[in-house]
Amino acid sequence: MTEAIDLKTKLSVFEDAWHPRIIGEANGQYLKLAKAEGHLEWHTHEEEDEVFLCLEGCLVLEMRDSEVTLEPGQLFVMPRGVEHRPRAEPTASILLLEPKQTQHLGKHGGPRAIDVEEQEWI
Amino acid sequence: MTEAIDLKTKLSVFEDAWHPRIIGEANGQYLKLAKAEGHLEWHTHEEEDEVFLCLEGCLVLEMRDSEVTLEPGQLFVMPRGVEHRPRAEPTASILLLEPKQTQHLGKHGGPRAIDVEEQEWI
Numbered sequence: 376m377t378e379a380i381d382l383k384t385k386l387s388v389f390e391d392a393w394h395p396r397i398i399g400e401a402n403g404q405y406l407k408l409a410k411a412e413g414h415l416e417w418h419t420h421e422e423e424d425e426v427f428l429c430l431e432g433c434l435v436l437e438m439r440d441s442e443v444t445l446e447p448g449q450l451f452v453m454p455r456g457v458e459h460r461p462r463a464e465p466t467a468s469i470l471l472l473e474p475k476q477t478q479h480l481g482k483h484g485g486p487r488a489i490d491v492e493e494q495e496w497i
Numbered sequence: 498m499t500e501a502i503d504l505k506t507k508l509s510v511f512e513d514a515w516h517p518r519i520i521g522e523a524n525g526q527y528l529k530l531a532k533a534e535g536h537l538e539w540h541t542h543e544e545e546d547e548v549f550l551c552l553e554g555c556l557v558l559e560m561r562d563s564e565v566t567l568e569p570g571q572l573f574v575m576p577r578g579v580e581h582r583p584r585a586e587p588t589a590s591i592l593l594l595e596p597k598q599t600q601h602l603g604k605h606g607g608p609r610a611i612d613v614e615e616q617e618w619i
Binding site for chain 2: 400
């Protein structure tokens with residue numbers, strides 16, 4: 376498909392928080408958009424680094440011994456193996472980059488976890 | 498390093514066009530920032546997909562049979578094997594994502610090609 380992917384347009388097609396949608400694929404990684412509100416569960420991706428780019432709002436990435444605050448135009452690479460809990464203050468829109476096999480909430484799972492197979496393209 | 502990477506701050510530390518700088522690494526990929534002015538050479542990355550996210554200005558990705566125009570907040574995944582020529586109108590700042598081994602101008606090379614080993618972190 377030779378069309379630009381417009382992030383704002385893609386963000387307008389869904390509302391629910393902590394439910395990433397896939398917008399692109401490159402080199403075995405998915406590019407995803409997500410909305411955030413409040414906090415997600417603590418979790419770890421043992422084998423995958425995860426890139427967070429804040430597009431709107433404010434996203435705090437809590438780790439056990441520190442935290443990083445992302446405002447629009449700021450990104451952070453969460454290294455594999457580091458337990459983290461994303462928290463929006465109060466809401467945020469984010470671009471994520473992670474390997475296709477990355478589990479939403481790592482081994483933690485839980486009711487809000489999205490199965491790898493159930494991820495939607497928008 | 499548990500600090501946010503601020504894209505505007507990173508963009509302020511260099512001026513030269515078509516000389517990407519590395520700002521992060523995740524899953525064998527580099528995140529890079531580049532400035533663009535005029536056009537780069539036609540080239541192909543045979544084995545690597547390349548993600549372009551426009552941050553400022555306007556970037557046109559020419560392909561042999563089509564082109565894609567990116568404005569701020571728009572991205573495109575250039576599939577591996579597709580010959581392309583990026584062109585800024587008249588300037589642009591972009592975030593790139595590509596595998597660490599990606600050659601700047603593919604096999605095309607040329608005087609403006611940056612060696613993989615000479616890429617700088619900022």
